[in-house]
Each structure stands twice: as C-alpha cells, then as structure tokens.
Amino acid sequence: MPKIGNKLAYICAAALASATLMPMTSASAATYPMSKKYININGTLFTSAEGFSAVDPDSGQYTTYMPIWYIMQLLDKLGVANSWNGEEWMLTIPGATPTPLNVGSIASDRRLVSVNNTSFEDPVAIVANDPYSGNPTTYFPIWYIMQVLNMAGITSSWNGTNWNLTTTNSVASQSVTKAQIVAQMMQALGMQPNAKYTPQYDATLPVVDMQRLSPTSSPWTDVPTSSPYFGYDYTAYESGWVSPDSSTSFGAGDTMTVEQVDAIYQAWTGLPLSEMYTQNAFGNPYNFANVEYINHGLPGGPDTTVTASMWSQMLNNIQVNLRGYIPLANGKYQMIFNSSTLPFDSATNGIYSAKFVAAESAFTTWFDSDVQFWTSGGYIYMSLPVQDPLLSISVNTYNGDSAQASYNGGATWVTLPKDGGDTTMGKPVLLRAPASAGGLGFSAIDYTYDQGGPFYGVTYPNGLNGTPVMKDYAGNVDSIVNVN
Structure with missing residues (x-):
C-alpha cells in the first residue's frame, strides 16, 4: 500500500483548499528565476532554500519570496508556534499586542497572517513551482514575517542572499510538547487541518479518502479550537495516527520521546505495527524511522526526550525522506x-x-x-x-x-x-x-x-x-x- 501521505507532501498545494492551488498572481517560477537564500540565527546557518524576488503590490518595491514551509521551520526553531491552513497563517507570540488589521473580504491573491488570534497582515502570496518537486507551492514575502518577528523581540536584516536573525531566546534545549509535535508533523506531511484520512481499496490501486470535518468544539480541554494546533491534532486523532491521554485531555503539554514521535510517522505510512515484528523485519517504530531517515542526526536513543532542536532536525529529515535524496558535494x-x-x-x-x-x-x-x-x-x-x-x-x-x-x-x-x-x-x-x-x-x-x-x-x-x-x-x- 503506498504511503498515505506521500502524495500530499509532494503536492501539498493540491491537497489544500482549491484556492491555495489556483494561481494567485501571474507569477511563476519561470517568471522569477530561483536562487539560493540562507537563513542564519545568531551567526550560525540554520537552513537554505530557493527563493526569488518579485514586486510587492502594496509597496511597489521588489521583495524576496521564500517557500512557506521553510519559514515555518524557522519560526518553530525560534519558539514561535504557528500553523497554516492554506488561507490563514496563525502565529502565537506571548505578550504581543498587534495592531488589528481592518479586514473585510480577502482578495483571492492574498493570505491572512494573524497573531494571537488578531488579524495582522494580508500580503500577496505567490504560487510558484517548487524546484525540488516541480509542483506548485506557496511563497511568502519575508518582509512581513520580519515585522512579526520584531514583536517577538527577534531582530533581522536582509542583504538579498542572507537573512540574518538575532535573538537571545535560545530554545535548543527546551522540550516541545505533544500538541506542537503532532500538529507540525501533520503540516510537514501535507495533511489538511480538521480532516480525516481513510485508505480505500479497489483491485489494483489504493485510494485515500479525505473527509473534511467541521468541529464546533474540542473534545479536549487542553487543546481548544482556538489553539493554533487544534486542527492538525484533530486530523491526526480522527485518522487514527495518535491517541489522546483521555477522552477529555489530549495531553497537550506532554513531552514525547523519539520513538513516540516515530510511532506517529509509522502509523501515518500505513505500515501496521504488527507487521514490524515478523520475520526479523524492522522490529519497532524506532528502527523503521531510522531506515526511513527520520531519526538521522539525532542524539540519544528511542527513549530520549525530543527537544526543540531535535524536533527541528526531525522535521527537516521528513522533508528529505519525502524528496527521496540528499545532494552531495x-x-x-x-x-x-x-x-x-x-x-x-x-x-x-x-x-x-x-x-x-x-x-x-x-x-x-x-x-x-x-x-x-x-x-x-x-x-x-x-x-x-x-x-x-x-x-x-x-x-x-x-x-x-x-x-x-x-x-x-x-x-x-x-x-x-x-x-x-x-x-x-x-x-x-x-x-x-x-x-x-x-x-x-x-x-x-x-x-x-x-x-x-x-x-x-x-x-x-x-x-x-x-x-x-x-x-x-x-x-x-x-x-x-x-x-x-
């Protein structure tokens, strides 16, 4: 049975709402040639990504656009909780009091950015081809994200190639929570929030049904519907990939071990746990995730508590796995x-x-x-x-x-x-x-x-x-x- 989520990770725009897929401007990767951009935190390279320059319709000036996935991983690294549903980018910054944006109807080429449930910006986003997959993905102007980071006390500068960020908020040794891990894993795998994925079969080809859900309330007191993590946690729960602590508690603040995270990935692939113990195969989710590159570069073993820096590494490893290769020197x-x-x-x-x-x-x-x-x-x-x-x-x-x-x-x-x-x-x-x-x-x-x-x-x-x-x-x- 093919991996349930793989087709969505490579064409994540196709699995999102149809508005996300539709060309939001006349821009394309062919119109704006890609070049490598580097993101540095406190003088240390965090990651690089392909981006391009385009005119921001609001300012009339050229600005740099980068794939939203990489920016989300940057925010995760900096401890800024965020989620994306194809229409709105929701961020949580404790203590921030953004000036509300007077939002009427949002034009089809714009995407809403909200901070602490307050509408803050509605920049024009651009759908362009991802150079890795050749498929459409959403690119955001980083100038607007720099303004958001200012509210978190994170200063940044940009020279056209390097995005340099300075922060005293070190999260490398901090633990991340179950609510955050589950939600961000669903995002990395291309899943929709508030949805249920069910494999269906005919004689030759597996088909994945995605049922859109519209929960009006949360079954858990610790992950309310207002949480930026709720929609993706709910998807993982409804699809059978994660279990809450109880009928009323998701276990939002729980820490997770590497193997507990691996078990979510294993469940998502569709590989039954019972099959992993047969004929000296993988044996357990941890060994399976090792083979699949998910645990590459992590310190410790299966019982190690996942820290923020480890989680950032695992998210990057998931993207490498879905891409299927590593560039060599x-x-x-x-x-x-x-x-x-x-x-x-x-x-x-x-x-x-x-x-x-x-x-x-x-x-x-x-x-x-x-x-x-x-x-x-x-x-x-x-x-x-x-x-x-x-x-x-x-x-x-x-x-x-x-x-x-x-x-x-x-x-x-x-x-x-x-x-x-x-x-x-x-x-x-x-x-x-x-x-x-x-x-x-x-x-x-x-x-x-x-x-x-x-x-x-x-x-x-x-x-x-x-x-x-x-x-x-x-x-x-x-x-x-x-x-x-």
Missing part, C-alpha cells in the same frame, strides 16, 4: 529509502505481507549508504553496491528504452532488455540511460523471502541540468486522493 545525489511505493496486497486488503517487510529490511542496509545517481554526458547514472548473492536488481526506464549496466566501473557496458532487465546477482553495478529514456530506476528482489521490493526511479523534468524528481514506475509522484 560532488554533484551526485544519495538516495534515501522510503516506503512511498510499498505495494498494495489485495489478498490482505492492503496490509503488507510479512515477506515483503522482511525483504525491505534486508536490503535497506546497503541502500541508504551507497545508492547514488548523477548525470554526465547526456546520461543518467546510478551506482548500486549490490553484493548479496540473493539480491537481484530489475532495471527500467520510463519510455521503454534500454538501460545499460557495467560491472567494471564503466569500462564496458552491457545493454539490458527493454522490459526490465535483471542485472547479475551479487555484483556491484553501475547503470546508465540516455536523457531520451525519460528517467532511470530499479527494484530489488530478495530471494531469501522470494519477495520483490518497490521501484525507485529518478527523472529530470527540466533537463539533465535541472532538479531531479523521484518517481515510481508509472512515473507518478503521488497517488489518488478523494476529497469529500
């Missing part, structure tokens, strides 16, 4: 294993087979460390360190052209069959396919469990010098979502 990319293409099993109504889970666990040990891809001389290349004699690799391109394999580092090449040529078992292999092939990918077959793995492929929709996009065998980065 040499122009190559390292693939990241994720369960986005786990197969649907009609015989068990969508539940993974134990053999498949075991096979996944068996070959992820070499997968995460050494599977790399890159382009050169009009070709897409992949290196696979296959050394297990019981592991076979099936290779495909997207338009049926033949791929080639080399077992001696590229000195000589063997043309593989067009219908998915298997490489020789037990040998490291280098693969390549011309740009005309539309992309290159592989799946693995573990003969220990007589079970095939998912297909991992890469395409370059904007040419070999553009940004790579991970896709399944059918060329999709998403699955079907029904909105009710």
Whole structure:
C-alpha cells in the first residue's frame, strides 16, 4: 500500500483548499528565476532554500519570496508556534499586542497572517513551482514575517542572499510538547487541518479518502479550537495516527520521546505495527524511522526526550525522506529509502505481507549508504553496491528504452532488455540511460523471502541540468486522493 501521505507532501498545494492551488498572481517560477537564500540565527546557518524576488503590490518595491514551509521551520526553531491552513497563517507570540488589521473580504491573491488570534497582515502570496518537486507551492514575502518577528523581540536584516536573525531566546534545549509535535508533523506531511484520512481499496490501486470535518468544539480541554494546533491534532486523532491521554485531555503539554514521535510517522505510512515484528523485519517504530531517515542526526536513543532542536532536525529529515535524496558535494545525489511505493496486497486488503517487510529490511542496509545517481554526458547514472548473492536488481526506464549496466566501473557496458532487465546477482553495478529514456530506476528482489521490493526511479523534468524528481514506475509522484 503506498504511503498515505506521500502524495500530499509532494503536492501539498493540491491537497489544500482549491484556492491555495489556483494561481494567485501571474507569477511563476519561470517568471522569477530561483536562487539560493540562507537563513542564519545568531551567526550560525540554520537552513537554505530557493527563493526569488518579485514586486510587492502594496509597496511597489521588489521583495524576496521564500517557500512557506521553510519559514515555518524557522519560526518553530525560534519558539514561535504557528500553523497554516492554506488561507490563514496563525502565529502565537506571548505578550504581543498587534495592531488589528481592518479586514473585510480577502482578495483571492492574498493570505491572512494573524497573531494571537488578531488579524495582522494580508500580503500577496505567490504560487510558484517548487524546484525540488516541480509542483506548485506557496511563497511568502519575508518582509512581513520580519515585522512579526520584531514583536517577538527577534531582530533581522536582509542583504538579498542572507537573512540574518538575532535573538537571545535560545530554545535548543527546551522540550516541545505533544500538541506542537503532532500538529507540525501533520503540516510537514501535507495533511489538511480538521480532516480525516481513510485508505480505500479497489483491485489494483489504493485510494485515500479525505473527509473534511467541521468541529464546533474540542473534545479536549487542553487543546481548544482556538489553539493554533487544534486542527492538525484533530486530523491526526480522527485518522487514527495518535491517541489522546483521555477522552477529555489530549495531553497537550506532554513531552514525547523519539520513538513516540516515530510511532506517529509509522502509523501515518500505513505500515501496521504488527507487521514490524515478523520475520526479523524492522522490529519497532524506532528502527523503521531510522531506515526511513527520520531519526538521522539525532542524539540519544528511542527513549530520549525530543527537544526543540531535535524536533527541528526531525522535521527537516521528513522533508528529505519525502524528496527521496540528499545532494552531495560532488554533484551526485544519495538516495534515501522510503516506503512511498510499498505495494498494495489485495489478498490482505492492503496490509503488507510479512515477506515483503522482511525483504525491505534486508536490503535497506546497503541502500541508504551507497545508492547514488548523477548525470554526465547526456546520461543518467546510478551506482548500486549490490553484493548479496540473493539480491537481484530489475532495471527500467520510463519510455521503454534500454538501460545499460557495467560491472567494471564503466569500462564496458552491457545493454539490458527493454522490459526490465535483471542485472547479475551479487555484483556491484553501475547503470546508465540516455536523457531520451525519460528517467532511470530499479527494484530489488530478495530471494531469501522470494519477495520483490518497490521501484525507485529518478527523472529530470527540466533537463539533465535541472532538479531531479523521484518517481515510481508509472512515473507518478503521488497517488489518488478523494476529497469529500
């Protein structure tokens, strides 16, 4: 069964309200070329993102637009609680008293920013293509966010490339709460607030029904409907991905361990906990999240309490997982294993087979460390360190052209069959396919469990010098979502 949330993370705008998807101005990534911007906190690099300059209709001056997701992670790092529902960006800053904005009807190209439940700004936002996924996402003018941060005592400056922020409010060692973690994980995974996600199945394809909910009150006294976290916490609860402490308490102020957070991610993927203990597979949510990159770079172990800096790292890791690769310094990319293409099993109504889970666990040990891809001389290349004699690799391109394999580092090449040529078992292999092939990918077959793995492929929709996009065998980065 494909990952329930993966299609929404890559096309999060598509899963939001239709107004979020519709072009809000004539702007596009083609009109405003992207360039890398850097966010620094107290002189230390926090993150970088692709942004662009455009004229702010309110001032008539050029300003910088950046993807809303990265700004949200910045606010989280700075301890500013915030949530986004596609129409309104809600922030909580204790002690802040913003001047209310006289809001009538909001124009379709504007998005509301509220602070402490007070409407504060309504800047023009721009929908442009995300260079990582090639799909639309929402970009915000950072000047307006700088004004919000001023209310939190955080000063900032901007030189066109570097956004430098200065704060004495260190949150690195502070714990984050259950209400915050659950809500922000739902946002990172592309979920809608106040919704219920339910997997449905037909004979060949899983479909995810998203039912919009309209709660008039909260079942929990500690997360009222006025909380910026309520809508996303409610979604996680209704979808069965998290349990409240009781019928009247969500446990909003609880701290969480790494494995407790991992369990929410595992539940969201659709992988049943019972399947994780079969045939020496992942064993527990913590091991599963380790394989999926979610716990990369975290200190401690499964019982470590998640701090603000750890949570920021986990949110970033989720985005890397959904993107499917890490850029390397040499122009190559390292693939990241994720369960986005786990197969649907009609015989068990969508539940993974134990053999498949075991096979996944068996070959992820070499997968995460050494599977790399890159382009050169009009070709897409992949290196696979296959050394297990019981592991076979099936290779495909997207338009049926033949791929080639080399077992001696590229000195000589063997043309593989067009219908998915298997490489020789037990040998490291280098693969390549011309740009005309539309992309290159592989799946693995573990003969220990007589079970095939998912297909991992890469395409370059904007040419070999553009940004790579991970896709399944059918060329999709998403699955079907029904909105009710």
